[in-house]
Amino acid sequence: MELTRAAIHSFANSCSKLKPEIKGTAYKSLEKTLQFKPNEFMDTSKFIYRLATILSVNTTAFIIPIYSEDYETIKGYYPILPQRTEVVEAQGEPWLRYTFANGNKAAIELSRVGILTQYQYKDDFFGDGNGALMPTLNLLDIQKQGIEEGIKQSAMIRFMAKLGTNTRSEDITKERNRFAAENLSADNVSGMMMFDTKYSEVKQIDSKPFIVDADQMKLIQNNVFNYFGTNEKILQNSYNENEWNAFYEGKIEPFALQLSLVMSNMTFTPNELSYGNQIFFTSNRMQYASNTTKLQVSTQLFDRGILSTNQVMDVWNMAHVEDGDKRYIRKEYAEVNKLHDEGGDNNADSEKKGISEPNDTSAAGTAETNI
Template identity: 30%
Template sequence: MGRISIFQRIFGKAKPPESGVARAEIIGGGNSFAAWSGDAYSNDIYRSAVDAIARNAAKMKGSHIIKYRNHERAEGDCRINRILQIEPNPYMSAFDMLYKLITHYYLYNNAFAYMQRDERGQLAAVFPLNPVHAEFMSDAGGVLYVRFIFSGGKETLLPYSEIIHLRRNFNGNDILGDPNDALSPALQLAHTQNEGIISAIKSGASLRGILRRTQIASPEMLKQIKDNFVKDYLDVTNNGGVAAIDSGSEYIPLDNKPYSIDEKQMQAVKDKIYNYLGVSEAIVNSSYNEDQWAAFYESTIEPLSLQLSLEFTRKLFNDRERAFGNSIMFESGRLQFTSNATKINMIREFMPMGLLTVNQALEILNLPSVENGDRRIQSLNYVDADKAEEYQLARAKAPAVLSAASGEGKGAADNE
């Protein structure tokens, strides 16, 4: 029995498209994707910034939930949750899948994943795709397809409805995110700086001085004199640091001061790349404080969470399923990077109002849950709004009842 390739394992279960798609045409103009050739990932500044975003965003937890009209929320299909939270496909974990998707998202401004379904149409796996070219096509019925071409020359045609597609810088094209051409100048500056530093180091170590002959000598003799001088006096083993030469030679040392790139210029190039990606240097080198993490979460992680949630929801469920409250939610523990003082203050404020369960409070503090910890504790100082209204109405009626009672007593006394 022959081996099954990864390509066959991923796309072997894909339903063949309708025959009409063979006559499909590319819709619109320029609706095709090609992997960016700028090789940004080879730049250390760019790669470290993308890695910082991807490894933090990959901590998100995808869940199938069902929201009812009364705003109650219930856990959905456990099989979908296992795929999204543990093993989306046989080759990677959920963390790996999200990391790869988000890395492609920033490298190419387009990230693709194929939703493989079983014979019943249920989600079976999710595979991130890394095509070198993607072409969008539509058939006579208006159904959209994507023709993917991969690095080995293999290609496949898939319905767009089965493709998770994340887009960044979504502006100039009807379907695709714009390429990273705007980043090229910053990457070229960073590359030039690195090359300049290497060249300066090499030039500083290559020429230390000139050994000038005051007497005529053949080229062969000059080379031999130079080699002997370097071997005897410029080698690291020459601990004395003193050179002895005869009257026929004169050594002229050169004061080579290698060119050093200004630190502000280097920082300016870093900032250009970080700003383009929406990340700060503190996040990249993990020196952030609570406020810096909150800003990064709200500006970068939260939009990714929303984009993933909406794309998985609209591609995984049809209109009827979405109408019944089915959705995919990608969430991240925002509070895990806050200080203990902030966590304690939040628990102190929220628990008396009944907003947190005991286990939720323990989770915020990174502590294990306890038995019967899903109950809520509420202070008697906080009551339900309907109860408060009943209480106020009861108090408003109480003086009238007392007044009537006292009036009856007074009349009885007068009659006596």
């Protein structure tokens, strides 16, 4: 159904903008691979989009690590469809056996695999599927068929004619075709319909367009929106910043959090995790804010040394600049890590002197300038 596909697409499309980053020294060299091309066939956007789509459709998505020749060093990641996988046991350990599109099979220890799930309840590894949505999908299908049939029927019959005598069925067909050709075709330029006494009655049928009950249609659509955690404005890209923030908090952020945990656990050892190594996915949520909000955030946080120049450029979706990672604070203005070198202590002393000795005009002038 186009409605369910649109709901899944808007979610996956928003997730595809997430940026993977690696914290810590272990596997830091893998960060660029994650940010540009996690595997031979997908860039990062397609990789995340497909994971989000598989998760929404199947409520389970697998991530397979791609190893170097030593079978220890990870050099990439690949998403696997759950329909092509099965969990088997070998020597007391669970393995994931999967089939590629070309029919080739492979297997890997389940402990090395990343597993994303939704609606996980009965199974230890898989989500419970989207069976709860099937009644709504059936209603959507029946509704669509009803619209199609209603349009066909309302557009098909225009006139009804009653013959005054008993006639064989094949003769009725011939007479209908003759009557339509002489009276209802484009050749009848006069616009007048004429018939002889063999017809006892001819009447025009007032055709009315088929209209589906709007309230019923809205109810069914809302069932889909509720199930996928979205709404009409998100699907049509007509949301404002508050509506986007609500969608992000309820839908995008939980996916980003689960993906971060899954990929961190499958990439790093427990010891590496204990030292703060992790993979996390970030999003510049300010891209969806109004220009007024962007301006307020940019000026207020930049002045206080919270945002660097390049981070402000990110807010406005502009290219980074040279030395843009430096932070500044009102002085007016000084680089944060050079406050002491540029006379921060001396300025503070001048302020004190100007306040305690008001007759000293030079000191008072310094304090006023600093303020």
